[in-house]
Amino acid sequence: MGLLAGLVVSLAAGQENGEKAKNCAVEYSKPICVKEVEFEVVAETVWRRPAEVYEKEGANIGLRITNRSDKDFTFDLGGMLHISLKSVDGNEWASGRVAKRFLPKPLKVAADKSEIVTLPTHLYHTRIREVCLGLNSDIGWNWLTPDIQPGKYRLCLCFENKQEGNDAWLGKMQTETLEIEVKAAK
Numbered sequence: 001m002g003l004l005a006g007l008v009v010s011l012a013a014g015q016e017n018g019e020k021a022k023n024c025a026v027e028y029s030k031p032i033c034v035k036e037v038e039f040e041v042v043a044e045t046v047w048r049r050p051a052e053v054y055e056k057e058g059a060n061i062g063l064r065i066t067n068r069s070d071k072d073f074t075f076d077l078g079g080m081l082h083i084s085l086k087s088v089d090g091n092e093w094a095s096g097r098v099a100k101r102f103l104p105k106p107l108k109v110a111a112d113k114s115e116i117v118t119l120p121t122h123l124y125h126t127r128i129r130e131v132c133l134g135l136n137s138d139i140g141w142n143w144l145t146p147d148i149q150p151g152k153y154r155l156c157l158c159f160e161n162k163q164e165g166n167d168a169w170l171g172k173m174q175t176e177t178l179e180i181e182v183k184a185a186k
Helices: none
Strands: 008-012 032-034 037-043 046-048 056-058 061-067 073-075 081-087 092-097 107-109 113-119 121-125 131-137 140-143 151-161 171-174 178-183
Touching (some): 032 171, 037 151, 037 171, 037 178, 046 056
Parallel strands (some): 046 178
Antiparallel strands (some): 037 061, 081 092, 081 151, 121 131, 131 140
């Protein structure tokens, strides 16, 4: 069972990196700290390409935000969060913005707490025989990559907020990368 798309999970701020979610091995990147807040990309590190046209496989990606300050912060991620896949040599291979419809509500992270936001990401076998990483909603797909071939990639998330107001966290961050392996269809 993978991470549930769109789920926000509350965690105590002291949980260890590399922990395993229930029935699902996930890994966390090394945390980066910007203005008293830590950010980590969270993902299953093995993704399998779907074999048949119109099939999809989970490619669960999330963002863990840990508030190390003594005040609550709000993060309006919709339209401001970017997913980036890089080749193993570090060159950017594909990057895409997470549209507001996938993260429509701001996320409040209490002081000394963590929240994980998971994204509705999947590998989808298109009718033109490409397997693309995309976000799925009830109104359609938002493609993030062209045809993703088996191999190793580095995944990171980027976010910047310049809009003040209502406990908004202001700043810019890019998570450390997490190595992902895309495997051929079974």
